[in-house]
Amino acid sequence: MSIKVTNSLVTPLLTDKYQLTMAYAYWKSKKQDQKSVFDLFFRVNPFGGEFTIFAGLSEVMKLLPNFKFTEDEIDYLKKDMVGCEDGFFDYLRSVDASQIKLYALNEGTLSFPKIPLIRVEGPLAISQLLETPLLNLINYPSLLATNSARMKMVSGHKKTLLEFGCRRAQGPDGAISASRYSYIGGFDATSNMAAGKIFGIPTKGTHAHSFVSSYLTFSDIKNPILKDSKGIHEVNFVDFVLQTRKETGFTHTNDSELASFIGYALSFPNGFLALVDTYDTLLSGVPNFLTVAYALHKLGYKPTGIRLDSGDLAYLSKETRRMFTEFGKKFNADYFSKLTIVASNDLNEESIIDLNKNHHEIDVFGIGTHLVTCQAQPALGCVYKLVEIDGIPRIKLSNQLIKVTIPGKKEAYRLYGNSSRSPILDVLVKTDSTQKPKVGERFLCRDPSLESNRMILSPSKVVPLHHCYWDGKQAKEVPQIGSVRKYVIDQIHEMNPSHFALKKPLPYKVTLSDELYHFLHDLWIKEQPPLEIN
Amino acid sequence: MSIKVTNSLVTPLLTDKYQLTMAYAYWKSKKQDQKSVFDLFFRVNPFGGEFTIFAGLSEVMKLLPNFKFTEDEIDYLKKDMVGCEDGFFDYLRSVDASQIKLYALNEGTLSFPKIPLIRVEGPLAISQLLETPLLNLINYPSLLATNSARMKMVSGHKKTLLEFGCRRAQGPDGAISASRYSYIGGFDATSNMAAGKIFGIPTKGTHAHSFVSSYLTFSDIKNPILKDSKGIHEVNFVDFVLQTRKETGFTHTNDSELASFIGYALSFPNGFLALVDTYDTLLSGVPNFLTVAYALHKLGYKPTGIRLDSGDLAYLSKETRRMFTEFGKKFNADYFSKLTIVASNDLNEESIIDLNKNHHEIDVFGIGTHLVTCQAQPALGCVYKLVEIDGIPRIKLSNQLIKVTIPGKKEAYRLYGNSSRSPILDVLVKTDSTQKPKVGERFLCRDPSLESNRMILSPSKVVPLHHCYWDGKQAKEVPQIGSVRKYVIDQIHEMNPSHFALKKPLPYKVTLSDELYHFLHDLWIKEQPPLEIN
Known part of the structure; x- marks a missing residue:
């Protein structure tokens, strides 16, 4: 490299x-x-x-x-x-x-x-x-x-911090600096691939709202075959998820969102992480995630979690955690209670302090604008x-x-x-x-x-x-x-x-x-x- | 180019x-x-x-x-x-x-x-x-x-705006962007030479406090010879300034500052502009400037003005303008009342509005940090x-x-x-x-x-x-x-x-x-x- x-x-x-x-x-x-x-x-x-x-x-x-x-x-x-x-x-x-x-x-x-x-x-x-x-x-x-070290301290050393600032930095070189020096300051990874390549910083990323919007129906998935984690059995993953959906009972969620999650899970059956706020976080996004995650689980895969990008992050994270825990109990998958919750909406030192006061259930913070622009100073x-x-x-x-x-x-x-x-x-x-x-x-x-x-x-x-x-x-x-x-x-x-x-x-x-x-x-x-x- | x-x-x-x-x-x-x-x-x-x-x-x-x-x-x-x-x-x-x-x-x-x-x-x-x-x-x-266009509007179209942000931008490329886009937004020139070269933006700059500090005595000037503006007569400019100082009466000012101004004027007899706040703006800097400027004037050169980089800029600019005007009257150099006053200390939209309210006498604003970081947003x-x-x-x-x-x-x-x-x-x-x-x-x-x-x-x-x-x-x-x-x-x-x-x-x-x-x-x-x- x-x-x-x-x-x-x-x-x-x-x-x-x-x-x-x-x-x-x-x-x-x-x-x-x-x-x-x-x-x-x-x-x-x-x-x-x-x-x-x-x-x-x-x-x-x-x-x-x-x-x-x-x-x-x-x-x-x-x-x-x-x-x-x-x-x-x-x-x-x-x-x-x-x-x-x-x-x-x-x-x-x-x-x-x-x-x-x-x-x-x-x-x-x-x-x-x-x-x-x-x-x-x-x-x-x-x-x-x-700035990065301060954000890491405020978040607590058990939390994972991701630098998401490329689009808000002062040009390409500001973006690369932001990735590099936030890592030095204690961040754990960056979304910036160029910085990942240049410095060997771990990179992280999932998908955006446009990904969800780009799926209209289940027929958008032209390649629905998925092998189980051992590579033995093959399923039509669209059918398998729709079957699983009946089990989970999450049948009134947004179909095109579910289609997009299926599309994403087919690509990343290991480490499936979904952005859940495109339509309605608790009524559609998290239920759709759980349906797909449980389908993956039944095929021997271990899903990763969800990302919240809008709304009251403390409340949504706590409700999501509750849903994860209840789901894990109901479906004999206890580790679901520990699935990762990522949050990434305009975070800064103050908003993290507020989240702490409200006993949030977030595991990972993705921080962009306020990290790279150092707005506070x-x-x-x-x-x-x-x-x-x-x-x-x-x-x-x-x-x-x-x-x-x-x-x-x-x-x-x-x-x-x-x-x-x-x-x-x-x-x-x-x-x-x-x-x-x-x-x-x-x-x-x-x-x-x-x-x-x-x-x-x-x-x-x-x-x-x-x-x-x-x-x-x-x-x-x-x-x-x-x-x-x-x-x-x-x-x-x-x-x-x-x-x-x-x-x-x-x-x-x-x-x-x-x-x-x-x-x-x-x-x-x-x-x-x-x-x-x- | x-x-x-x-x-x-x-x-x-x-x-x-x-x-x-x-x-x-x-x-x-x-x-x-x-x-x-x-x-x-x-x-x-x-x-x-x-x-x-x-x-x-x-x-x-x-x-x-x-x-x-x-x-x-x-x-x-x-x-x-x-x-x-x-x-x-x-x-x-x-x-x-x-x-x-x-x-x-x-x-x-x-x-x-x-x-x-x-x-x-x-x-x-x-x-x-x-x-x-x-x-x-x-x-x-x-x-x-x-941001630049807003600063230009607040300053008024008769004022000259200089971009001074290189040292506070997000790295080299942030600095170049700052020069380029502030010029597009209506700034008149930059201090950044790389941007000047790349884009053909006019460049401006004079000297820093370290320049003033680097002169200890008049003997620091190893090359005191200056020809008049027509290139006919030669003077020892150190002696000439010290002689002029008796005329102006500004004899209780800081000598090493005066030495540095002489050094600078020898290099730039046309367009002499001095930073006047190293010791005491009104008691030393402006008087020393006037002495050197008047010496240049007598040799047929036209001095440019002064830069303020600290203190109450509205007050100091008004007092300086008053001194310029009185001096011009006293020494038959009316244009001294119109000499340029540059200000450059942590300026932003709000501080310029404040200066306007206080009827400042600044002609040129040099803006760095708050321009390039866009702190307000x-x-x-x-x-x-x-x-x-x-x-x-x-x-x-x-x-x-x-x-x-x-x-x-x-x-x-x-x-x-x-x-x-x-x-x-x-x-x-x-x-x-x-x-x-x-x-x-x-x-x-x-x-x-x-x-x-x-x-x-x-x-x-x-x-x-x-x-x-x-x-x-x-x-x-x-x-x-x-x-x-x-x-x-x-x-x-x-x-x-x-x-x-x-x-x-x-x-x-x-x-x-x-x-x-x-x-x-x-x-x-x-x-x-x-x-x-x-």
Whole structure:
């Protein structure tokens, strides 16, 4: 199976024009090669939550080796950037990622505000040019993986979650991203076959309303022969179902719907699953399903269940469960009470919470629109800030404390205590520091903005979060999607569940080493002299 | 300039699995070649408005000639669809769009609920397989073009709108779509260079905060020489600005910001535009801009203006305008009062309405996140419904009238009256009808659901809305993006503005011919017999 994704749009030209006008100005000022450090991070967790799943790194790792303007692109830029000197375009021809170092969290890492997701080191102009594509490749994947993990938590780990968003995503590539990153975030399968092929994600799907509408009568079924599950006896399955229908007593249901279910069961006698809401869920769809399912059962097959796509899903699922159970008792097929109920109508975090309150009987949620569009918060506000130039720390000042960037080259450690297996906090430390957290040694961690808020830890475990993934060339491989998914699930299990509470989740602490704390505050005061007001 | 977009993801495999399971079931029932007709339409206009701009057709026209499974994809499907007979995969090998007819509205057509955006005619299984890719290719483009047109209306036609969404879109291809369809919807330019190159959209961009932060002192400028606009005299522009600063009196501003502005102006002496909110907009940014702008002015250049990216944009724009005007008066440069003010901080429809109420002085809006994510309604609910099979009309029944589909093959006409240049209503007519609307002839139009609601028109103009774009091969060309954009603008000017009102917009009438009205209602009654309730 091929796992290559080719996308001709991943080019350095997929960028905001201001990256190029800045590059020109850097080049004109002969600043283009100044050694710079940029941090890519976010300031607030999405969806009112207290965690974010970092994703998109593997696409970044495909961008970097291809970060080269084509002659065709240079020609376009020459025409577009009227008045810029020719020498600049020669310079652009030389641009690539061979002088870039990129540090990142591992894909799938639970991450928190202010911790750099990515740190880029390299020549100023090239590092600047990377801003837009990096943000493009990280923002949506991280948002979507987080959204998916939240939906999985709300649904409960026993439920199966299916991604159904292809038709509502931002084009083909939005659809593929949605499948990929929802799987990383904990979804179990996708309806998107292209994503299934590319990433090996399990795929799921049954049939639509149009399938039901396309059957008019039983004579629509031109090929009604079905062997039993052992392949021994053959029946005319239409006749067999109509006979069974007399047994079940469900004789007043919609015939064309029944015909369509027979047509579908003939194709998928194993794993028969029917969409039951085309006419009337409880009066026609579920009874027709039960008739066909029971006919399959008598032939030794095991039917799977039904899908609800409209109406009051809690009520319909409970009534369906009741009908399944009663039917199973009456016809000596106890497992019918456990048949699968899939629901798939405009679901989101809130509607699942409502369903939970109403004690629904749904086993599988198929989620599309609200998963892929992340309506509750459709963008993660990642930013990309200059934190050092030619060894001199830079700070993006702001009167709002939350918008002040932490200057200089930093790396993060996740510290664990002794009393639980959950991590206690993350601490940012200057990369060149001699004082880094070590197992069993007391380490002072400080709140970045609240002077009095200090914590001393003797960690039982210290996990460095940043790794060099690119150093002129690939320096570390991004694991396959399945391992990333497992990594996400393992971290969620390890964390204090209070961080995932739906109401007032506990913020996870992001702290600075004492050294970095002083470094930040000294620079802040120095760089922002009192304004003289005339 | 190349206008080709290649996207390896546009394949028949970019589809929901249920399209393939249905195709299998159709094939098993020997129904795969039944002549079917599907309508792609939406039921409700987005954003609480009363119009939608149809877009995405040109991508559909790229899908159709490539609608062919590769051997590699067939291999994947064989492994994925365990238990399906080999003959089915041979059948899939034969699948292409050579037997498909596709009718559509012209790209950019103002469209309304229930009017088919696209009608597909062809073999059942192939037409079914087209569902997901067609929805994927139409939903987001139409939503985004509509969102853009709304933002343009709210801003006012004198304002310039820039698309800045690349970093917040769903990946590269979401970003490209955002640029393309916002331009169609009436935006004036994009920051996205790849989109600029592919579609010839004008591009705009200046510099970011990191540019300002990257300058520490005036000595950062290694190349301070600037010729005047006539190319005669040369100055050391750093010295010249510092001299000018004494004249302007803006001597207590941030030096490193001033250095960065000088660096930028040296690169772009024509069209100098500075981001002024890095330190303090009114106390440092605008004064520094004015100093550099005035220095350029003295050398014969014409500066452009400033960009605001934070704070109270209405207040800051008014104060900036005041400073521009006073400065222009004081220094005999009257045109300074008309310098451009760009704003770009998390703008959306509502915040622009607020700015309007506060009599802002912004000339240009740069809009990113809320444009590309369409937060107010992140998905257009287009659906794809079977309306005819083997010549027999089909109806998707529902107890909700709004969800009942209009059966059979239909086409729409836009009818104009005599008293205004605005269209009065659209009317759907059976394609095989002998009674079609004609100029000057009385025509009875009926509300689809309200029996008593009938209108008789003698139209002064009758515009057929549906055109055959594909008949086994391309049958009509989609116009270039610039013509589509003009078509959108022309239609908006032509419509009764009440349909675009922000509060309680007037719904545009979508009606049925009398014949179609009866056809629908007769079928509805026939197909939904009273359920027998036991």
